[in-house]
Amino acid sequence: MAIESSCTWIGILIILIGSIGNWLCICVFFRKRFRSSILTPFFIALLIADCIYFTFRVIKLLYYQQTLFHNFISVSSCSQTFLLRIYGHLTQYAPQIFIPLCHYEFYIRFSLLLMSFLATQRAYDMFHSSYRMIPRNSLPRSFSYLLILCAFILAYLFEFLGLNIFCSSELSSKIAYQWYNYMYTNLSNETSQLIIFMKNQTNNQSEIDCIIDNTISCPREQIVQHYFDMHERQIVSLIQKIQLYTTGAKMARNELRLKYHYHTCPIRFEPNFFLQIYNLLYSRKLGLNRYTIILVAGSIIPSMVTILANAVSLRWIITIRSSFNQQSRLSRHRTDETRRVIIIITTECILAIISSWFIDIILSIKYCGRSVVIGDDCPYFLRHSHALIALSDLLNSMSNIVLYSFAGRRFRHELKRMLKAWTLAVKKRIPCYCRIEWNRSNQLARNYDDEHDIGQSQSSTKPSKPAKYPYEHKHEYIKLRVITYPTSVA
Numbered sequence: 001m002a003i004e005s006s007c008t009w010i011g012i013l014i015i016l017i018g019s020i021g022n023w024l025c026i027c028v029f030f031r032k033r034f035r036s037s038i039l040t041p042f043f044i045a046l047l048i049a050d051c052i053y054f055t056f057r058v059i060k061l062l063y064y065q066q067t068l069f070h071n072f073i074s075v076s077s078c079s080q081t082f083l084l085r086i087y088g089h090l091t092q093y094a095p096q097i098f099i100p101l102c103h104y105e106f107y108i109r110f111s112l113l114l115m116s117f118l119a120t121q122r123a124y125d126m127f128h129s130s131y132r133m134i135p136r137n138s139l140p141r142s143f144s145y146l147l148i149l150c151a152f153i154l155a156y157l158f159e160f161l162g163l164n165i166f167c168s169s170e171l172s173s174k175i176a177y178q179w180y181n182y183m184y185t186n187l188s189n190e191t192s193q194l195i196i197f198m199k200n201q202t203n204n205q206s207e208i209d210c211i212i213d214n215t216i217s218c219p220r221e222q223i224v225q226h227y228f229d230m231h232e233r234q235i236v237s238l239i240q241k242i243q244l245y246t247t248g249a250k251m252a253r254n255e256l257r258l259k260y261h262y263h264t265c266p267i268r269f270e271p272n273f274f275l276q277i278y279n280l281l282y283s284r285k286l287g288l289n290r291y292t293i294i295l296v297a298g299s300i301i302p303s304m305v306t307i308l309a310n311a312v313s314l315r316w317i318i319t320i321r322s323s324f325n326q327q328s329r330l331s332r333h334r335t336d337e338t339r340r341v342i343i344i345i346t347t348e349c350i351l352a353i354i355s356s357w358f359i360d361i362i363l364s365i366k367y368c369g370r371s372v373v374i375g376d377d378c379p380y381f382l383r384h385s386h387a388l389i390a391l392s393d394l395l396n397s398m399s400n401i402v403l404y405s406f407a408g409r410r411f412r413h414e415l416k417r418m419l420k421a422w423t424l425a426v427k428k429r430i431p432c433y434c435r436i437e438w439n440r441s442n443q444l445a446r447n448y449d450d451e452h453d454i455g456q457s458q459s460s461t462k463p464s465k466p467a468k469y470p471y472e473h474k475h476e477y478i479k480l481r482v483i484t485y486p487t488s489v490a
Contacts, residue, residue: 007081011058018054018394021401022047028404028414041144042118046348047400049107049114054397056104059087061390096266100159108352109298110155115349116302117147119309122342126316158298162291166281167262171229172271173221175260179242180224184214186245190238197234198227231261258282286361299357306349310342317342343407351396 026047029040062081090102100106183190191211198208210218228235236253239260243251251259259278269277283289405412 007062008083011062011081011083014058014061014394015055018058018397019051021398022051024415024418025401025404028411028418031414031418033410033414038141038144039118041141041148042114043344043404045114045148046111049111050397050400053104053107053111054393056087056102056107057390057393059083060104096163096165097160099163100156103159105162106155106159109158109302110151111352112299112302112306112349113154114148114151115345115352116305116309117151119306119313119342119345119349121147122345123309123312123316126313155298158294162294164258164262164282165266166274167258167265167268168260168271168274169268170263170271171225171260172275173225174272175275176225176228177221179228179239180211180220182242182246183238187241190241193234194227194238197232201227201230229261231257255282295357303349303353303357306345310346310349313342344403347403348400351399354392354396 026044028034029044029047034040062084087102091099094102183194195208195211198211202208206218207223210216210220210223214220228239236256239256240250240253243249243256259275259282279289281290284291286292401415405415
């Protein structure tokens with residue numbers, strides 16, 4: 001119990017460290033000075049998505065705790081922590097339509113799509129301003145919410161299509177009979193195991209006699225289809241052995257279930273047709289398949305669009321500044337604002353690219369045999385690189401407040417004002433507090449030094465005048481002040 005509590009508190013501490021800067025940024029954007037800006041909804045949506053994304057990343061870290069916490073926690077697993085139990089309940093019992101909301105990939109894809117929309121809109125805005133040399137009218141605030149909603153819907157569709165929503169209605173009887181023939185001909189021990197399994201599952205002796213005596217005329221194809229379609233440990237082991245002997249590769253249990261035993265999905269196909277399109281739907285190699293298409297359309301293309309649109313905006317900013325005398329003060333203000341937005345969006349996009357798909361692709365090529373979905377299906381990657389990816393996510397989340405403060409002077413000033421207001425509010429609720437002041441009596445010493453330097457700079461033949469104010473050495477001291485606020489009685 002103590003170990004589980006340690007894992008939970010470590011996870012909460014990491015979430016707090018990584019997300020506190022994002023929530024401070026959100027509070028700044030909710031203040032009156034930024035509330036009316038058309039860009040505020042974009043930044044708030046990006047910051048909230050980053051907080052949720054980082055939270056789910058930390059939950060995955062607890063699941064793979066041996067890659068990060070093995071030096072601090074002696075237990076081999078933190079799989080029963082409070083955070084993981086909540087996450088497991090959501091993923092197992094929530095309706096399938098809500099499952100994409102539990103995946104951290106959904107939120108990073110939403111951020112990439114939203115940044116591409118914002119960068120494209122700013123590039124069009126700068127093109128219009130540069131071409132006409134007049135400031136563009138501000139778009140309505142509803143336009144911001146429309147772009148956010150479109151990015152959310154597209155990210156949801158990409159993530160939902162990435163789920164296991166396709167399957168066959170049943171196991172192909174043709175495939176099951178081929179397995180039976182091969183096993184009956186070449187694997188006598190495995191055939192005996194199948195008969196034992198059938199005896200434990202049914203009391204129908206005619207089915208068992210049909211399997212034992214291959215010369216009896218009986219519906220053998222339907223019988224073996226029924227038993228091979230059970231996702232039991234004995235049947236899975238038999239199919240794995242048949243696959244190993246026939247193809248030379250042992251199929252993983254999860255892949256075997258998905259290909260042959262999964263029949264409760266929303267979209268079910270005829271068995272033989274499903275086997276024909278299985279690689280297109282579920283192959284995880286880089287190639288012509290569903291996962292690669294989602295990766296390219298949902299992550300890589302939006303990333304490239306964001307970078308190219310920001311480059312176009314930067315080009316038009318240079319054009320506008322070259323015609324400085326022809327533009328109004330309002331237009332110059334808009335170019336400065338767009339420049340700051342470009343800095344923020346480009347930096348966030350680069351960090352999101354590194355976290356979402358660039359490192360994944362590079363490491364999957366090295367460790368996972370070009371597998372697009374690296375997670376549970378690539379334990380070698382998890383052992384060597386998952387902690388590094390999590391550390392980059394932590395730095396990405398912590399850097400947002402630094403990035404926003406660096407790019408905008410107004411943001412820095414408003415952040416200082418907000419923190420001072422919070423500090424004052426906390427002080428007013430405390431009966432008394434102490435403040436240490438360090439005062440140094442250096443004014444007389446400074447005057448004495450100045451007059452002494454002036455006297456030394458004059459000619460040596462001319463005697464220097466005595467100092468107007470004799471210097472009296474004063475000691476440094478520290479003052480401890482106890483300040484109290486009056487309490488109001490209703």
